[in-house]
Amino acid sequence: MNNSASKEPTDFRVARLFHPTAQTPDLAQTEQWFASAFGRKSTPLTAILPSKPEYPTEYSTFTVIRDVFFDSIDPKLHFINGRQRYPTVQTPGLRGLGWYIDGMENFYHALRRNGIRCMDLSDKVAEGDEPPLSPGGGVVTFFAVPEDAGMQYQFFREGPFPLDPRATPGWTLGPVEADDPLGIEHCSHHTILTSQPERALRFAVDALGGTVVHQGRNELLGTASIFVTVADVLLEYAVPDPGTPAHADLVKHAPNDSYYAITWKVSDLDRVERHLATLGVGIRERSEQTIVTRPDSSHGIPWGFTTALQPGDPRGTPSGASAFSTLDDASEGGEVSQ
Template sequence: MSGAEKNAVSPSAGEAEFRVAMMYHPSHHVLDLGEAERWFKEVFGRPSTNLSATLGGATLPPGRRMDYSTFTPIGDVLFDTIDPKLYIVDGVQRYPTVTTPHLKGFGWYVEGVTELFRALKDQGFRLIGQNDEVAEGDEPPSAGGMPLFFTLPEETGLRYEFLPQIPFPLDPRVKPDWVLPAVSDEDPLGIERCSHHTVLTGNPDRQLRLFTGVLGGRVIHEGRNETLGATSTYVHLADAVYEFAVPDAGTPAHADWTPNTPRDTYHAITFKVADLKRVERHLKAEGVGIRTRTDHLIVTDPATSLGVPWGFVDALVPGDPRSA
């Protein structure tokens, strides 16, 4: 597990430190959790576990559900699939029902999460809790006694989540002895690690204000992504790389982003794999369409892959420090 360098901030209450430790999980909204679990088992070769398994017989308060989500570990990514119809907090469905599956957002484990909360507020960001109310004061909102808060997508493009690194039983990466597993013969896709996450935007400066201006990320590469049809900026933050791509008109990426403008769109996840031919054979065998195939890249057809154009590459982004 890799981490970001220390981020020194000076909130109004005095100098303090926080550290963005690693991505918590991507969130993916679907119509049917059972279908998503089946797909990940057959295509990625990975089992999924429903969040309700963590209850251990505990009784939930009225108006709350815990069966709305399943978690799928994929290398260095913990993937969270959500059925919005089941996400009930205080008796209210907090996410709109979807008609097609799509990636939605992500967040991070943070050391010094209260200090980060204050630093973000000092920089003018509004922050909300699970009840979607803007937080006032110097203390972050909480869930079950644990600090937990989100940014507003109107200000940051997407809704980003922050919480302390907890001993979450469905996340193997938080164990002290966890290391990135080697490629297994049992893995039908031969995944080595996540290469990068792609966010479509018309305003990359908005993302950089958050990622590099506050969270401590660093720009590692800029240039054209001709396959995507976009001008991209790549940022390394904690254990992951993020591509902020401004898509060209007329491209599939532009069509995916346009309904959300002026907000951003969490478009894709790309994995570094051992053998692209192995990936291609398995995807075809499972009936997953391939939208793009080059010597160094495969992108799936989202219509046959849970609404996501999954990417598979044979090399990491130029400048990625994890390739050293």
């Protein structure tokens, strides 16, 4: 493992996580889940982007949870150019995530140099030198082709984005809210299951300029895991053991990777468990420092809650804490040797 690698200078910057995306069969139920479990209100996309026949926008709602800007979509309502983009789902679950990028055109070319193709919101693979645009044109935004990157990661230009408070210049994460029923300090990490870690690292490290900070066992999930920092986020790329719930989930997404879980840093696990119990949420895995919920009782997602930072998390050092709360040390892309 190479903990510190030389990154070649580039003319793009990975600024911060854009948003995780979950898919749900019922947006109203999803908004109720976030209100009851996390104590958070949600705002529909229609609040900032009125629906039009050529681009209906009733399919999405956003929820801010501390340092995470969360997007939930109902696939049966999501149409691009008259075509339903994703298959209808019967149960909720995580779908994908992406980043704000400063220098989208240069980043598009960097992905292509690393063998990662891109596609537009109609899933048309881009062939030329110009990056894809949003429906109607005008905004450069695109997705990685899952076969090349492992998942359908999304990329959006850095800048103000209505509903996302983190996009406000000078934003920093404030103290834990007194009325937060879970006492969440910040997002610990995102878990992505994979059977091809070399593909995942080619994307996260070589293309995005991320840094491998730890490799080791996650005994709670039953995985061999690689932790990578990219801008303000810690990713866990996890190869699951056969016979585990994680392995069963990955099989359903093969040969692609699976966006499996989000883990939150908290100060009091007992407080978390007491609150979740009032909602009928069960605990599937447990250690002294971490609990993982049973997905069938927690809106289709195995949410993690931990009192410990992960090994290698830069927020465990004074300099790392500041790097994760501002944009000054956001990732610059470039080749990184493993």
